[in-house]
Amino acid sequence: MDFNKAYLEAQAQRLTIEAKLAELGRIVSNPGGAQTIFTVADNPLIQKLKAEASDLEVQRSKLLKVYKDKHPEVLKVQAQFDQVTQRIDAELKTMLRAVQTEYRVAKAREETLLGNVNRLRQEGQDLSEKEIQYMNLQRESESNQQLYEAVLKRLKETGVTGGLDTNNVSVVEDATVPKVPIKPRKTINLIVSVxxxxxxxxxxxxxxxxxxxxxxxxxxxxxxxxxxxxxIVPIFEAKR
Known part of the structure; x- marks a missing residue:
């Protein structure tokens, strides 16, 4: 899945819904102006109600040419017109709530896709850094291998490798068994004791x-x- 493309599409969708939401907000806050600009909402029901309101407005204008504004016929048409207008306002508010929900969903989707895009970018950056480290280690390994081969070749050429197997240990003096014990030294011990x-x-x-x-x-x-x-008194032994 191309998250970057999906994110751009989600962003464009969110901006479109955001503009629609702002327009509906202006319409709801200005019911009088809604009669002239609510067609941008592209809602068949609102278009139908607008047509009814327009017809009732025409009927009311005709009746006012014949009757006073308090005449029952005029009041009847006016009541119908007010009812249609209220239905238009209610439908606009319903649309506003629906668009608000749609906007929250679109924004959440955009944020989710943005998180995926950022995560993929970070993973790509980490992968690039690891690739650079791998290439450096590979070059170092190749350099060490070449150095090892050069040293090994040099050792073979100079014959050092053959000398590495020779034994440099030699016998200086043979070990002999002493004729007298080293310890204990009886004579010295006797003199010291006396x-x-x-x-x-x-x-x-x-x-x-x-x-x-x-x-x-x-x-x-x-x-x-x-x-x-x-x-001096001498000591006398008692006779038995």
């Missing part, structure tokens, strides 16, 4: 001596109490 035990024992003895405040000799009495020694 030294550590010696230092720990000396440290413990010095600590005990430092914190021992008991009096054992006469010098301890003078040192701790500041008193001279009068005598």
């Amino acid at each position: 030294l550590v035990g010696l230092f720990v024992g000396i440290g413990i003895a010095l600590t005990i001596e430092y914190f021992d405040t008991t009096i054992k000799t006469p010098d301890d009495v003078e040192r701790y109490l500041g008193l001279p020694v009068i005598g």
Whole structure:
């Protein structure tokens, strides 16, 4: 479906209905003028009513030449004329409502088609951008392929491709089984243990001596109490 063509046709139809709607609006708002321009509405019923109104207008003019305007015959024709005029006005209002509905439908269709046209334009623009991206990627791929082929050809010409398969790994020294175990080192561990035990024992003895405040000799009495020694009482063991 050609949405652009359909949109232009819908737009032209909407403009035609819009002009018709404006004309009917003027006719309805000016009933007196409707008698001279309502034929543009192209309605057979209105044309028939207009003809009746015209005939009644002629009859009324003839009667006024004979009777006064209050004469029953004149009033009768005038009443018929007013009735036809009211029917014309009612028909015009009905037409106006119908054209208003037609205008809303035409406008909605135009907007829908315009949305489709804009969507297709956007899709076309997106497609063009993707096509440009695809062409750029294709050119880049072809360029990379040509570069790869050129490098591969150059490698074959210089013999580098053959050298790529050679093994550059060589044995520097054969591995041997050690005659003695690396760990544990028993001699070193024994010496270290003896030294550590010696230092720990000396440290413990010095600590005990430092914190021992008991009096054992006469010098301890003078040192701790500041008193001279009068005598020493020996320790006697009890006989059993």
